[in-house]
Amino acid sequence: MSAGHHHALYLPGDTPVHRLPPQCKLIAAMGFAVAVVATPREAWGAFGVDVLLLAVVAAVARIPPALVLRRMVVEVPFVLFAVAIPFIGLGERIEVLGVSLSLPGLWAAWNILAKATLGVVASILLAATTEPRMMLLGAERLRLPALLVQIAMFMLRYMSVILDQARRMRIARESRGFVARDIRQAPVLARSAGALFIRSYERGERVHLAMLSRGYTGQMPVIDDLPASWRQWSAAAVLPALALTTAVVARSLV
Amino acid sequence: MHVPDGFFNVPVSAGAGVVAAAGVAVCLRRARQELDDRTAPMAGLVAAFIFAVQMLNFPVAAGTSGHLLGGALAAILVGPATAVLCVAVVLLVQGFFFADGGLTALGVNITLMAIVTSLVGWAVFRLASRSAPRSRTAVIVGSFLAALVSVPTSALVFTALFWLGGTAPIELSSVAAAMGGVHVLIGLGEALITALTVSSVLAVRPDLVYGARGLAAPLVLRTADGEVAVEKPATGPATPPAPKRGPRPILLGGGLVALLLAGVVSFYASSAPDGLNKVAADKGFNAYERPHDLENGPLAGYGVSGVEDERLSGGLAGIAGVGITVLVGGAIFFTVRRRRQDKAVA
Numbered sequence: 001m002s003a004g005h006h007h008a009l010y011l012p013g014d015t016p017v018h019r020l021p022p023q024c025k026l027i028a029a030m031g032f033a034v035a036v037v038a039t040p041r042e043a044w045g046a047f048g049v050d051v052l053l054l055a056v057v058a059a060v061a062r063i064p065p066a067l068v069l070r071r072m073v074v075e076v077p078f079v080l081f082a083v084a085i086p087f088i089g090l091g092e093r094i095e096v097l098g099v100s101l102s103l104p105g106l107w108a109a110w111n112i113l114a115k116a117t118l119g120v121v122a123s124i125l126l127a128a129t130t131e132p133r134m135m136l137l138g139a140e141r142l143r144l145p146a147l148l149v150q151i152a153m154f155m156l157r158y159m160s161v162i163l164d165q166a167r168r169m170r171i172a173r174e175s176r177g178f179v180a181r182d183i184r185q186a187p188v189l190a191r192s193a194g195a196l197f198i199r200s201y202e203r204g205e206r207v208h209l210a211m212l213s214r215g216y217t218g219q220m221p222v223i224d225d226l227p228a229s230w231r232q233w234s235a236a237a238v239l240p241a242l243a244l245t246t247a248v249v250a251r252s253l254v
Numbered sequence: 255m256h257v258p259d260g261f262f263n264v265p266v267s268a269g270a271g272v273v274a275a276a277g278v279a280v281c282l283r284r285a286r287q288e289l290d291d292r293t294a295p296m297a298g299l300v301a302a303f304i305f306a307v308q309m310l311n312f313p314v315a316a317g318t319s320g321h322l323l324g325g326a327l328a329a330i331l332v333g334p335a336t337a338v339l340c341v342a343v344v345l346l347v348q349g350f351f352f353a354d355g356g357l358t359a360l361g362v363n364i365t366l367m368a369i370v371t372s373l374v375g376w377a378v379f380r381l382a383s384r385s386a387p388r389s390r391t392a393v394i395v396g397s398f399l400a401a402l403v404s405v406p407t408s409a410l411v412f413t414a415l416f417w418l419g420g421t422a423p424i425e426l427s428s429v430a431a432a433m434g435g436v437h438v439l440i441g442l443g444e445a446l447i448t449a450l451t452v453s454s455v456l457a458v459r460p461d462l463v464y465g466a467r468g469l470a471a472p473l474v475l476r477t478a479d480g481e482v483a484v485e486k487p488a489t490g491p492a493t494p495p496a497p498k499r500g501p502r503p504i505l506l507g508g509g510l511v512a513l514l515l516a517g518v519v520s521f522y523a524s525s526a527p528d529g530l531n532k533v534a535a536d537k538g539f540n541a542y543e544r545p546h547d548l549e550n551g552p553l554a555g556y557g558v559s560g561v562e563d564e565r566l567s568g569g570l571a572g573i574a575g576v577g578i579t580v581l582v583g584g585a586i587f588f589t590v591r592r593r594r595q596d597k598a599v600a
Binding site (some may be wrong): 008009026029036037038057071078091105108109111113118119120123124127155158160161163165180181182186189198203211220 | 353451
């Protein structure tokens, strides 16, 4: 996990993809990811079709490719691991440019790279076209436990507050001359973490009291209703359906 | 590092998804008991804290730094059920909003990082801190050990999942060694940070540490008449009595498992002779064997006579056996219970 990717991916816009209800987009993204994982790794054409599908979605949603590429950086640690597999893999070895590589390892590396990349791009497109709060409401419509959705909502609401507090603590440490050189400075950081926990917990208690004094009875009131029509569901289903068809065709051909 | 799509095959991803969903469902119920109606805001804030603290880079040596996973820390600070929920929410948010971790690998990620680390951490913490007299030092040492064990255990579960359905053809022992080795080191770092963080919270607000409940000394009031020890107020909400669900789910579930084992799995059992048969053959006293009186019965030898297909014959015999055992055993227990109830009434 690299620090610094805590800027939300959402890119406001008014495209057909943005207008789709969030529960449709969630199912579409997950269905696409499942179809990609089910695709046999030898099916180059199927992966090409998947890339095309994502490109079409990105074009319709007017997401600039630079944004997608920048956020794909998150994938880098696993790219390194995937690249290492042919070197340390088992099985028959072949010569590539004078270097002995494992053939099953090469296939496995391609498999992981292709599927992970497609999955990441699908997630990026989903996050870029769906407001975080809407995504959680969509998850609630999909029968995700209400308590879990509420916890996620509170987490989202206060995430930037807590992160800012952590950032201010860091600035305070550094402006008092703290430099984290080695493990002996760890107690200072642990004290910051402890203080952050106490502040977060006490904030949580204050939030709960504020909710009680506004009439909270344990259930959050339902304000937004997110109906999704058949047309919207079918529009969203196009992506995973095409990907699934491609995967099934590829499986039958292999 | 979160597992991406394509790293595990479909059955393992789906199976881990089921495990993750079940674990989160159980913890949702328990968390309500731990926090009652405060659960949503409190757990949400703690989840935000875990997200923030995962970004804190702790210096390890010249140039390198590590960061916290937080499962064991969360379990000690807010209890195991809430901890599982918080880390699971963090992983869900990271997966859907930051594209960190594959959508199909959410089950694996939640199982590894939320369920295994928090529950193993809590178990080790309870073991460690209860084996010593209750004190702050015991809590701190317990949290160190909890974090130390939770991280390599998570790596071990990862290796087991990799053995079951990893898509990379790497020697399992090298995966185990690499993952285990690296994660023991990471566990050391996490243990140190967890222990230090818990100790800093204990120093300021010991009542906020779930693992240190019951450490507070009772309040003593000194009045003109002498000292009066005030009863400690009940910590936490009164747990509502769990609704009785009766034995039906267990009976149904157990019956299903028994039928599956007897009817299907039994075919794949080892055909090597068991201990007694082997010793009898080796020592030669199987020559004294006499045929069983009911040898020509319909289910003799765990096969249905008249059914040619071996698998079907064995499977049917197994199912028949389970059915007969349930009926006879149930009748006996029912009769015994009735007699006990009658005796009690009389």
